[in-house]
Structures are given as structure tokens and as C-alpha cells.
Amino acid sequence: MRKLSVLTATAVLGLGMSACTTDPEPAAPGDTTGPITVKASDTACEVGRAETAAGTVTFTIANGGAKVTEFYVYAAGDRVMGEVENIAPGLTRELKVELTAGTYETACKPGMIGKGIRGAFKVTGSAAPLTADAKLAEATANYQRYIQSQTAALLPKTEEFVAAVKAGDAEKAKALFPIARTYWERIEPVAEIFGDLDPKIDGRAEVIEEGMAFTGFHRLEQDLWEKKDISKSGPIADQLLVDVKEIVAKANAEKLSPLQLANGAKELLDEVASGKITGEEDRYSHTDLWDFAANVEGSKASVQALRPTLEERAPELVTALDTAFANVETALGKHRAGDGWKLHNQLTQAELKELSDVINALAEPISKVAAVVAK
């Protein structure tokens, strides 16, 4: 029945054009299960209800302001439980987020910067979350184990990389850079849950907000390849390790919901399509294909965790995904170089187009996984 209530919620969004539509039934007063409307403006963030029952919570955010806004639901420590980015003025967007009983914060971010306009939010009761389905529960447990396996490698590899930078051993640091990043890129959707840590660790020069320093992997990449001077990189390297340690501890304790898993699998491929194929991610080192491979592996791990559910509910989708993953692996496999990969700038435009085509071919079926999981 969850699906039906979602469709009703979509209809309620049409209030702004009620002159042309049959008015939908107003929500019953005192209803604690229906969608929650959020009126966002440049100065306010009015959340229709500050309390709701546990389960899948739907927010419909209408941006009545003049600035582009974002909406977040945070758990303790600014852990992002769900977010909608890029809500243009005049638009209404929907956020579905699975919440168990506890206290949370909501936030609108007009202008998409800063801590945003916060509000307290409480979830009561113990409505069975989606994971009550045994196969889905196993999926989240399975993926949690995958995360732990990756963080178990991410931490020591980052330590080695940082040690090489601090020792002034540029050659060793350059060799370790794409390897440490592989473990990072495989689980990036998890990392993105933890607010500010992602840009600190993996931010690129142009995405750093005003007042924030350019730190992390890409800053060290710039020092190593472009500036060719790591004599002053020690503090940046130390900070990277501190940040990676923090995210590893948080990620290990994290259990992604099945929907997060499905969306994460798609987001990893979006990362490939928008950042890696273009060579933007590793613009100084051109080691984008390492990240490319890692994103695809991470995406596959998410899908595999969901496989029992998908096989039961959409076997033809599983077949399509298997074929598409195999095609990506074949196309990428042509660019192996030793234990690693060719550099981005060694590929011809035709070779990059082939990679783009196979990623598009995979991302379309993957974009259907979330709806199957949510059934």
C-alpha cells in the first residue's frame, strides 16, 4: 500500500494549479502518516509537521524563494539520511526517506550553502521499515560487509600514500594515489552521506566553497603532478588521514537502506558518466580509469547485494544488468596497462565514446532498480 500513498502525495503537489484541476482530497487533520509539505523560501523552511511515524517518510518541498535550494534530513552528527539537491525557484520536489524512531533535523539550504535553516524533527513508533523483508534485510547486511571490506583497505592504503607524501617520495606517492582512491571510489555513495567529509577528502578545486580550503586527495594530486612540489604538503596529507579515519569509522557503522543501495548503484555510474569519462576527476594525474573501474565495481556490489530481491521481482532486469555489466567490463578491459589502467589522455575520442556508450547502456537498466526494490 505504500506505493498508493505515494501517488496520492504526487497529486497533492498540484495545489498551485488547482484552478485547472479537480481539487484533491485534503489530508485528514491529525494525520501522522501522510506526506509532509515543506515550504522553502530564501529565509524560511516551514516543515508542515515536526513529528511523524516511522517508516518511509515523504517530504514534498516547494521552493517559493528566489534562490535555488536544497533540503536535507539529518540524523545526529549531521549524518545525511536523505537529501534533494538543486530545487529551482518555483519547483516542488519530493524526498522519500526511510526513518526509524528517533530525533532528526530538517534543513533547507537557500543558495545551496552553509548549514541551512534547521528544524527539529521527531519520528515515533516502530513501524516496520522496508527491510522487514528478509531478502532486503540480507541485502543491507551484505552491503554493510562490503563497505567494511573496502574501508579495511582504504585506511592502510591511505596511510601508505600519506607516509610517502610526507617522506617526499613523489614516485611512490604517485603510484599509491590511484590505488588508495580505488577503495574510496567503490563506496563513495556511503561517503557522501557524511556531509562535509566528502568534499574535504575528494573535493575538486572548483567545487570548494568560499571559506573552505582545497584539501584531500585532489589537492595532493595537484601538488604531485602539476606543482611537482610536495615539500609543503605534509599538513594536507595529515588532514586527509584524519578525515579518512573519521569516515571509515562512520561508514563501518552505517547500514544503507535498500533504496539507498539502489540509488547508490546508479549514482556511481553517474559519477563515471559525468566525471571520469570527461577526465575531470583526476585532471592532474589522468588516472581516471582507476576511479572508473572502482565506481563500476562498487555499483555492481550494490546491485549484487540486491540480487535475491531482483531475481524474485524482476528476473528480466537481472539478465539485462548482467549483460550490461559484462559489456562495460569488456570495453574497459581493453585499456588495462599492467596491474592498472591507461591514462585518460592516452585514450582516443572514439575509445572514450565507446566507454560512454556502455555506461549509458548499463545506467538505464540500473535506474529501474530502485522502483523494483520499493515495490
Next chain:
Amino acid sequence: MVSRRVALTAAGVGIAGVAGAAAVGAAMMDDERSPASASPGDAVAFYGEHQAGIVTPAQDRLHFASFDVITKDRAKLVEMLREWTAAAARMTQGRDAGLLGAVGGQAEAPPDDTGEALGLPASGLTLTIGFGRSLFRDAAGTDRFGIADRLPAALEALPHFPGDALRPEISDGDLCVQACANDPQVAVHAIRNLARIGFGTVSIRYSQLGFGRTSSTSREQATARNLMGFKDGTRNLKLEDTDLLREQLWARAEDGAAWMAGGSYLVTRRIRMTVETWDRTPLAEQEAIFGRDKGEGAPLGQAKEFDEPDFAVKGADGEPVIAKQAHIRLAHPDFNNGAHLLRRGYNFVDGSDGLGRLDAGLFFIAYQRDPRKQFVPVQRSLARADILNEYIRHVSSGLWACPPGVTGDGDHWGRALFA
């Protein structure tokens, strides 16, 4: 199945926000127009003996796309053509690309229509498919999909013409779709959704937007101007020329390829114009180059646009009034074995070229029964002698076999070819 406009006003299907509400308002006003008069918003029939988008009165806007087929699986390609046909049949009637539509599906799933045409009428959208030579045989001569024996003789590769500066990456292709509409957003929406349906089967090789028609394909349309400021296509083959269309536009079974009966061959050329140098050319010289006057569009020596040119009449200097190398003389059927073309090209400006010049020109589109007897001889004489060549450069070329029309629900693009 409901149309995009009806979907917006129907109860229970919500569209968020102010933009949606505004679109509904516009659509409602549109509905008040008399349904009897053909308006720019109307739909053009998709099913028929011939594909729409050929003799259909030329719409204002173009989005043309060439695709590479990236699968080796014939069944997958045919299945995509079936899906394309179904989506084209819907979109040309002002409906969403998919059955669920931009807002009718499950909330957790990406919509099966991209949504930017919500609230817009059909806008005269036509979608016309063509098959390139490379679909039949690749460069190495391999029969890719078991249809090499169906390659029409008329699809013979175009020769190199003097002055050609073709860029391979924006030339040729395995499939093409010409989307024409009176609203650019509707044309772009159509190509975008077809490309999306095709992910994994086809990949866009290049695409071209055109913002203004340069030809009229019906006597009811005024002749439009190209970016050189001249009326273009005065002598074009038109909808009303039924005998000439039968003779020179539509392919027949006896031409050699039975599956092409009722189809037509398409030549596309992206013709870059160096408008900056053209604009400093004196008026008299511009008119001499074309062989027409610039204002009325009449052949030199005549008074009216549609007056017949008289190529024999000489001026006081003893030289022909319409110069030996004038564009209309070189392109005229009388000097090309009676060859006519049905042109429906579009002006384009793709930004600027980094040298302070507009990247502008004409995306030439011409349909015909046999390019070997029509486009090729005409272009040969133009490429050899036309003074216009100083101001233009052909940078892209495509040759396509456009099959006959889809006859109904059970039919699809390429059915006869892959039967």
C-alpha cells in the same frame, strides 16, 4: 492514452510548481482555438503510405540526429526500431514517449518520458527515419545484420566533390532521424527520448539543430530565406507537384529494392557559410552569384519570384543576364537532365568559431528517388563552377534510404527491410 495537454488538466495527475500551472493555462487557451484550421500546434498524421516529414509543409524547426548502431544483435536492433516506432507514433500526436509518461509512473522509477514537452501541443512534429549504407555493410565489407543483399543500388556512396571538407565524425552514420516541428523544444524532446530508448543499441554520432526553414514544400508557404539573405527553394519540388513527385521523389519496387517502394533517398549536407565575407560583397555581385534579385527573388531579367528564368537573354554587354556560373543556372533542371530535388533544409548557427565569426550555415536536406541521377549531377556542376563556393564549405555529408511510411499499429520502421 491521453495527450500531454489533457494529462495536465486531468484530476489526480499532478504537476508540481508554478511552471506547470502556467503551462496548463497556455494549453487551455490553445484548446479554445477552432479545431478546423490547421494551426502550428496541430498534429501531423504518423501513419501513411509515405513517411511524414518529406512532403509535409516544412515546419519551422529541425533537430536531426545520426546514430551508430553499437550492438551486433539483429533482434535487439529490430526490437529498438519497434520501440522507436511506438514512441514516434505517440510523440507525433502530442503524447508522451512512454506509456506511463513523464509524471504517471512509479515515484521511485525514472519517468519513461523526459517531460520537457509537457503542456506543449504536437506542434506539427514529424519523425522521419533513414538507413545509412554502413548499416548494410561496414567499412570492412562485413554484412552486419544479414541485410547486405538488400542494399539499394541508389544508396551508392556519394563521390568526392571538389571543395568537400567533410569531417568524418559529423558525417554518415547507420541510422538517422529527422525531427521537424514548429516548436524547437518539441523537436529536441523527440530526439532526446529516442536516443534514450536506444541506449545500449544505438549511440548518437552527431546531431544538428536548425532554427529556420529555408525551403517551402507547399505552394501555400512563402519561400523562406537562407542566411545569405536570399529566397531559397523557389523552384523546389512541392506537395502539389503530384506528377513530378511520382517521377522524382518516391522510390519504386522496380528501382531494385522492393522494401524501399514508397520510400525516398535523403542527402544531408552541413554547409558552413562564411557569412562575414559574404556580407561585404556588393549587392549586384550577390545577385549575380545567385542569378536572382535579392528583394523579390525574381530570376534576373524577370519581375516576379515564380517567373521562369530566361537563360538565353543577354544584357547590353552581350553576356547572359543570368551568368554562366550563376547558382540558379547550374542547379536548374534544364542543365541537369531534368533533375529535381525536394529540399527542406534549415538555417543553423552553432555559436561561434573562436575566430570572431559565427559558425553559421545551411543544413541541406534533399529527398529524391535516386541520388545518382539527381543530387550527384547537380552537386557536381555546382561544386565545379558555382561562385558561391567561395563563401561556403561542405563539412558534413550523409546519404540515407528512408523507407516507406508505417501503415498502422502492427507495422514498424524497418519491418520490410528486416523481414
